[in-house]
Amino acid sequence: MAKLSFETLSFKQEQDCLVITLLQHFQTKIPLEELNALSPFNIINPHTLEFTKLPQEKAQQKFLFLFEKYLPDLTTKLTGNKAIYIHKNSGIPLIGNIAFGIVYRNSSIIEIKPVTSCNLDCIYCSISEGLSSKKTDFVIEKDYLLEELNKLLYFINEPVEIHVGVQGEPFLYADMENLLNDLNKIKQITTISIDTNCTLLSKDILDRLSKNEKLQFNISLDALDETLAKKIAGAKTYNLNQVKEQISYAAEKFKVIVAPVLMTKINEQEMEKIILFIKSLNHQPTLGIQNFLIYKTGRNPAKSLPWPEFYTLLDQLEKKHHIKLKLSKEDFSIRKTKDLPKPFKEGDILTATLKCPDRFPNTCIAVAKNRDISIPNCMFQKEKKVKIKIGRDKHNIFTGNIIK
Numbered sequence: 001m002a003k004l005s006f007e008t009l010s011f012k013q014e015q016d017c018l019v020i021t022l023l024q025h026f027q028t029k030i031p032l033e034e035l036n037a038l039s040p041f042n043i044i045n046p047h048t049l050e051f052t053k054l055p056q057e058k059a060q061q062k063f064l065f066l067f068e069k070y071l072p073d074l075t076t077k078l079t080g081n082k083a084i085y086i087h088k089n090s091g092i093p094l095i096g097n098i099a100f101g102i103v104y105r106n107s108s109i110i111e112i113k114p115v116t117s118c119n120l121d122c123i124y125c126s127i128s129e130g131l132s133s134k135k136t137d138f139v140i141e142k143d144y145l146l147e148e149l150n151k152l153l154y155f156i157n158e159p160v161e162i163h164v165g166v167q168g169e170p171f172l173y174a175d176m177e178n179l180l181n182d183l184n185k186i187k188q189i190t191t192i193s194i195d196t197n198c199t200l201l202s203k204d205i206l207d208r209l210s211k212n213e214k215l216q217f218n219i220s221l222d223a224l225d226e227t228l229a230k231k232i233a234g235a236k237t238y239n240l241n242q243v244k245e246q247i248s249y250a251a252e253k254f255k256v257i258v259a260p261v262l263m264t265k266i267n268e269q270e271m272e273k274i275i276l277f278i279k280s281l282n283h284q285p286t287l288g289i290q291n292f293l294i295y296k297t298g299r300n301p302a303k304s305l306p307w308p309e310f311y312t313l314l315d316q317l318e319k320k321h322h323i324k325l326k327l328s329k330e331d332f333s334i335r336k337t338k339d340l341p342k343p344f345k346e347g348d349i350l351t352a353t354l355k356c357p358d359r360f361p362n363t364c365i366a367v368a369k370n371r372d373i374s375i376p377n378c379m380f381q382k383e384k385k386v387k388i389k390i391g392r393d394k395h396n397i398f399t400g401n402i403i404k
């Protein structure tokens with residue numbers, strides 16, 4: 001008899017399948033027929049399986065083999081989109097892709113991206129993320145992310161800020177609290193900032209995180225009219241009052257920046273209401289109104305305000321309400337740090353191995369020299385060797401095109 005327990009996996013039997021949930025938001029299924037062929041089994045509790053006719057080691061080995069077999073069927077529960085689990089043995093490096101892993105721009109702010117996907121569907125989302133997204137998602141094993149981050153920190157060898165800036169909502173990463181706690185223990189990290197839409201935060205979560213003195217929140221809030229707020233969030237479930245409560249509570253415990261996106265003819269009239277709300281709080285967060293910018297891959301419901309007009313408007317609001325609204329580089333204290341060597345540069349021709357689909361349809365991630373390379377117009381074929389020409393190498397984010 002063998003008992004297999006997993007912190008990050010949970011199990012549920014459904015008709016002829018064992019449904020496996022990975023980190024709460026991702027799911028795959030193993031046919032019961034294949035599991036029963038190993039041995040009769042029971043679900044002892046949501047995280048534990050019992051195989052009645054297998055010794056421990058064999059059960060572990062055989063179950064993990066089946067799990068690996070069905071990992072390519074992993075989907076994001078929120079959207080049903082394909083999802084890729086990146087773990088220590090996946091053969092997928094954490095540097096090279098803009099959407100996941102580690103992005104180091106040779107500055108004292110390192111971005112980490114443990115997950116993609118979002119529970120909202122904002123009308124202005126610069127990466128078209130959210131409930132209507134059809135992109136492939138990524139979720140990373142926490143310990144793998146920390147291991148690779150530690151290697152980079154050792155290389156940089158000076159104090160840094162970690163910015164959790166995911167393509168989506170970071171608190172959809174079920175290991176987020178553990179990750180933040182682990183980051184907090186690393187002396188070299190002086191600040192941990194995280195962008196969130198605030199909808200998944202609660203007083204309990206904020207209380208648990210409050211021991212983390214390095215943590216800062218950047219929170220979106222785009223309207224105080226409830227109907228408009230739901231419309232902008234693109235989700236009927238958006239609960240404005242709950243978001244306001246969490247902003248107020250978070251500001252008592254952490255440094256908080258509230259960052260509304262100003263869209264002409266959509267929420268200009270909301271900016272003064274937001275200023276008054278922020279000023280009404282006992283612990284006033286910083287307010288950083290942002291100009292809506294048009295992005296090629298984003299949803300673009302408005303025109304950007306010309307910069308002179310935008311700054312004139314901020315000047316007027318600052319004077320009227322006696323509040324600072326313009327955030328500058330100094331507010332984020334970014335310094336230049338050591339350049340991370342690039343294993344290849346734009347124009348190089350090399351052979352790489354296809355490892356998984358990339359975010360957009362018909363795109364792949366190829367791997368060479370411990371870097372990911374995004375390849376457009378590419379049909380995925382696992383482990384296929386491809387000859388590519390590097391098209392972009394800036395900040396160790398790579399794209400390449402297949403050459404025949």
Ligand code: SF4
Binds near residue numbers: 119121124125169
């Ligand atoms: S919360 Fe952020 S990531 Fe999610 S849809 Fe809105 S803008 Fe995009």
